[in-house]
Amino acid sequence: MKSPKIIALLLLLNLGLFAAILSYVLRARLVSPISAEPVGADSPLAARRPQPTRLLEKVGVVTNQFRWAQLESEDYKVYIARLRSIGCPEPTIRDIIIADLDKLLAPEITEATGRRKELKYWHPEEEEMLNDVDPRQLFRKEREIDKRKREIIRELIQADLARERMKASGEVDYYERRLSFLPENRRTQVRELLEQYDEAEQKLRDQESADDGGLSAPDRAQVRALRQERAAAMERLLAPQEKEQYELWLSPTANEVRHALYGMDATEEEFLAVYQARKSFEDPWGQRDPDLLDGASRQQMEQARAEMEAQIARSFGEQRYAEYQRGQDDDFHLLSALVTRFQLPREKAAEAYGYKTVALNYREQVRNNPQLTPQQKEEALKAITEETKKAVRGVLGVKAYNYYLRTGQGQWIGE
DSSP states (O other), X not given: OOOHHHHHHHHHHHHXXXXXHHHHHHHHXXXXXXXXXXXXXXXXXXXXXXXXXXXXXXXXXXXXXXOGGGTOOSSHHHHHHHHHHTTXXXXXXXXXXXXXXXXXXXXXXXXXXXXXXXXXXXXXXXXXXXXXXXXXXXXXXXXXXXXXXXXXXXXXXXXXXXXXXXXXXXXXXXXXXXXXXXXXXXXXXXXXXXXXXXXXXHHHHHHHHXXXXXXXXXXXXXXXXXXXXXXXXXXXXXXXXXXXXXHXXXXXXXXXXXXXXXXXXXXXXXXXXXXXXXXXXXXXXXXXXXXXXXXXXXXXXXXXXXXXXXXXXXXXXHHHHHHHHHHTOHHHHHHHHHHHHTTOOTHHHHHHHHHHHHHHHHHHHHHTOTTSOHHHHHHHHHHHHHHHHHHHHHHHOHHHHHHHHHTTTXXXXXX
C-alpha cells in the first residue's frame, strides 16, 4: 500500500501537468493569427496603427497571464478580429478603435494648428495664432482630417464617428434627434449628404465674407442650384413617406414655421396648417430671386404671398394670428432671451412686446394725421416714446431695461 506522502506528491504532479496543458492551449488560441481582409494601398486604412511589440517577443515563458499585446496588431482589421474573438462587446471595440485612431492622427491636428513645437515664455503665441493663422484654413484642414477618420471608422466598424462622439460626450446630436424616423444606416447617409452640401454652400459664404459684401447674383443662383441638387439627391435616397417626414423635420420651410410659432404653444394641427400654406407658396416662388423678376412676375409673387397670409390668418383666428406674427419678429425673441437672462417670468416678454405693438400703431396714426402740424407731430411722437419707455421699464425692471437699451436691442422704443 502506497504511503500518503507518495499519493499527495503524485496528485500535485498531475495538477501541475494539467495547469501547464491548459496554459498552452489558451496561449495558442490568443497568439494564433486570425484571418482578416487585406488592406489595399488606396484604402483609408493605409494609415497603420502605431507599431506594437511583436507577439512572439512579448510572450516569454509559458503562462496563463493575459497580456494586451497578445491582441494588438499593426493592422486595425486584425486587431478588431482579435478583440471580437475574446468576446469584447461591440460598443467597447468602437471606443477602443476611435480612441486609438484619435491618438494616431493627433500629431496631424497639432501640426495643422500652426503652433510652435516648443513654446518659450517670451513667445507671443496667442498673438501669432490670432494674426498669422487664417482660421478658415485651419478649419478646412481639421475637417479634412476628421473626414479621413470618419471614412476609416465607417470601413472598420460600420459606425458614424460624429454620432459615436456625441454619445460618448453626452452632447445633443442635432441630426440624430430629427432623423429618428429613419434606420441608423439611412440616418448616416442623410447626415453625410447634408454635410456635403452645407460645406459647398459654406465655401460660397466664405467668399462673400472675403469680398466684404453680400452674395452676387451669380452666387445666389449657385446657392439655389446647390439646394436643388440636395433636394434631388434626397429624393433619390428616401422613400416618399421618409421624404415627407424629412421635410417636416429639416426643410427650410418647416424651420421658418417653427421659428414663427415660438411662444404660442402651437398644436400639431396649427403647425401643419401654416406649413402647408407656406409650402404652397415656397414651391413655385421660393427658389426664384425677386431681384431678377420682371414687374408682372413680381406682382404675381406678392399676390401669392398675400393669399398665403390670408389663409394662415383664417386658420388661426385674430388672437392666435397676432401671436403668430409676434413669433416672426426678432424683437420678441430678443425679449424672451432677456427675461431668461434676468430670471423674470416668461410672460414678461409678451407683455413688453405688447407695448411695441401699441407704440408703433400710435406713431403711424400720428405720422399719417393730416390735421397735425409738423411741430404737433414731433411733440406727440416724443410723448409716445416717453410713455413707452416708462411702461417697458415698469415691466422689465430697471436692471433688465437698462441692459436692453445698452445692448441696442430696444431701438424700437425710441424710433
